[in-house]
Amino acid sequence: MTRRTVMTLVSAALLATGPLAGTALADPPATTAGAPGTVVSDEALPQNLWIDGTGSARRLTYWTLDASGQPALSSGAIFIPAGTPPPGGWPVLSWEHGTVGIGDDCAPSTAGRADRDMGFLATWMKQGYAIVATDYIGLGTPGVHAYLDGRAEAHAAIDMVRAARSAEDSLAAKWVAIGQSQGGGATVFTASLATGYAPELDYRGAVATGPASNIVDAAQFVGPQLPPIPSSHITAYATYVMNGLKAARPDFDLDSYLTPLGKQLVTEARTLCFTPLAEAANGITLNQLFSRSLSEGDFVATARPVMDVPPTGYDRPLFIGQGTNDTDVPAPLTAKLVADLVANGNHPEVHVYPGKDHSGAMLASLADSVPFVARLFA
Template sequence: MLIRRVGIIVVAATMSVLPVGAVQAEPEAHVPGTVVRDEALPEQLWVAGTATARRVTYWTRTSDHRSALSTGVVFIPAGIPPSGGWPVLSWEHGTVGLGDECAPSTAGRSERDLDYLATWMKQGYAVVATDYIGLGTPEPHAYLDGRAEAHAAIDMVRAARAVDDSLASKWMAIGQSQGGGGTVFTASLATAYAPELDYRGAVATGPASNVVEAVSLIGPGMPAIESAHLTAYITYVMVGLKAARPDFDIDSYLTSLGRQLTTAAATLCFPQLADRAKGVSVAQLFSRPLADGDFVATARPVLDVPLTGYDRPLFIGQGTNDTDVPAPLTAKLVIDLELHGVRPEVHVYPGKDHSGTMPASVPDSIPFVARRFT
């Protein structure tokens, strides 16, 4: 692999004296996208159609612009790159959990995600895939902190181009669920955050949005909804906000059971947390309504999707039977964007649930992406 400078500082000389597998401590002001570790990805973690794959550790920024490390993977497709290099898709994954062992670059990916990414690689795109800050790196993972997720996805492109010179500067963001919301954030920030790259647009399916509106209705007096998945998601939101804004007293809203579950959520991957949450309703987590106090004012700057800054086309796909990201929340997102002059290309998939929206969207998203790269 060739190491080069592409609008960032790559510490090739530093890495040459580090022990294998070591991560160099870097100053607070280190340049986003700088690679501090580069290693081959084991083949059992490859996406079908991969010719080579690297796992990198790189510098990025939190939502409040502090330096932080993230990890991610660079998947290079088989074949000869086109003139100018492989166009790049920066993948933002859905909810996997908050613990280090949940990071897709080491834990692997679901069959759903593997099939989806393989479809894109067959179209002739390199795929780069951030783990996000805190999944396998020292910072806690601020779940649904969209600016931090966007920074990690954009800086993943910078890092990937630093370790592989077959990648073009033109790129797009794609993502599902948590990553779908992160992709919408990315679409609003990409050009301003990384002007040296050639950002072309974004594809978001089942995008997390309007989270504050939804959770602000929650409190101890709400009807008992016993959905282990919903309880797990809400628990992750609480832990994620605490990670993003550590000075905010989240515990003051939680019952003893709620504090126990949030403590467990900080290390458990989603399937394990959902198992732990069986029989626990959302109402049992809270000692007072989230509408009380400063919760909403604290959460909005972290969780609310931006409504301005979109300078390239945005594709939004939504299934009508999605219970993880219900269609009305996405409909509100689209309305809010349109009221601010943003015109996303919206595709609704009747009868499709959260996961089913991904393959259902492919016949529409493939030509959407192809047009952006012509």
Template sequence: MTRRAVITLVSTALLATAPLAGSAVADPPPAAGAPGTVVSNEALPRHLWLDGAASARRLTYWTQDSDGNPALSTGAIFVPAGTPPPGGWPVVSWEHGTVGVGDDCAPSTAGRSPRDMSYLGTWMKQGYAVVATDYIGLGTPGVHAYLDGRAEAHAGIDMVRAARAVDDSLASRWVAIGQSQGGGAAVFTASLATRYAPELDYRGAVATGPASNVVEAFSLIGPAGPAIRSAHLTAYATYVLNGLKAARPAFDLDSYLSPVGRDLVSDAQTLCFTPLADRAEGVTVNQLFSRPLAEGDFVATARPVMDVPMSGYDRPLFIGQGTNDSDVPFPMTAKLIADLELNGVRPEAHIYPGKDHDGTVYASQPDSIPFVARLFA
């Protein structure tokens, strides 16, 4: 059976209408729809709304994984109060940072951090509708393929399509904005948006603390490597490994893991970020592994999934990075910017001295708000 067929069958099991009382036959199962096709549309509980929203909905919709196979994602739409401008509300497609890879971590059901609520509320106050994908596998079949950049980008783009299908007050004009995991997703989005969804009017992207050069960094890790004492980095590492296994099921992950690593990687499939970081306290990154990641097929398997594209950028791209970021260290983003420039891409780079991972989100807004406003001018 093909992977496409498996996805459709699993999705059908979750979404098919139950049989009528006294009937032995269920309604015909829904087939996979085109990207952006809405499967379900429900009111979002009021406590999950952004400040300034006049309405909020939770959607389940079809998108595509990085191989082009149909997959389901969920996400939320937040529409501002007031009268939309001519042509409709311009759209911000929010691509969120790390929350986990299990269903209980999906922001449209689990909620968002105070930081994200405040940040997104600021965008709403600027007159944008906000649509926010959960990504494939967070609340839908399968394990979320963490840092599978094309799959994340597809989910973010198809969230715009899905939102416009159920709310005609949204314009076709849109931008992608993301932080951390979502910052990397926003860069991927910037590289493919106009080709993937030519009927939409994509204007550009904002990426802060973007995940990049992950494979480069991981290729230096092994059991004899330095003892990196950061529960956050250990937790991120387990999500990266789970994400690669979800994206490429044939990858022999167990051959790289120590017994400690196997336990923690297994726990990471269900634990969201904060409890996983608590669980990882005292476990160094190198303790996860039984052999170096430079050996075997890790690098060759991971590069096509996680390496940021170096071409395809046909709209403006904003990259913001704090110098004191310990989650996405400054040198990784500096290398991303340099690599893009070497390939003829000219991102608008903003460096924030002394700012850490969270601090960069807020510090960037005095620069990113006018950047986005110019895109819609």
């Protein structure tokens, strides 16, 4: 494998989008765990956080399950279109966001969303869909967000639908999952779990663009021996990956892989959202974080069950969109994801967008994903 290939794989595994920061959010009060989807708190969402076309919006805290099936709190927002709901209620899109950070300050339901995401979601609102948007476990709720723990993220997205329908009687039971980057990978997890996890809901299918996948395969090449990669973004994302694995698997010996500098930046990543973290990582290359290769020890065995996308369980249509010029999730990694799915008897609808980068493919995909979703709800 060439040096360029290795560096491309590493870059692909560690990059995602969504640099936002916000104000600190207090943890919700302690309460007895409820069934998945049980609402703990319900409050109006400030109008400056509304998607264009919203008629009303609320912020919820609700119960869900982590990847091991233990109760956990998540938060998120409900956006109801302006106007009168159709017969049967508003069809629902469960939005799974890209990387914003892992600290409470970064939760989109309080910190806000990037202009790109707001414009993208406004397109869906104009189609007459309600949008429910999880923050994921640990973003605005107790504990550390288990970044790239796909099952936990999927549970939070599915239980956001349950919670939203409990709080808002204008929502239909029929729903579709949709996500980008970190959220694209989470959406593929959601697609594999949705029907079995919440059989009382009417899950119709999923749309994933720039989906994070093959993280562990790429991360195996990371270590002190890696040639320097002069990207503060890659360095910042690596700290989220390591923190996320430690949150998902507390017994993982994180410190044994880190240099003193790596330990410092990994600690800072627990509270810093993407932009300030990338600034803190300026001038620090990826190899400087690690005292030994991630191919050694228990990293691979620990990370695979957390981050590897499931090869089976896809019983509804799945849309995958990918840009050829995407340097966050390069096309070869998505091609491998698709090949793995097909090898296991799945047949996703794949759309490739020539010349489009990570964000460009997300926006370009609307020409295909809007009619795809309309067919799912027909």
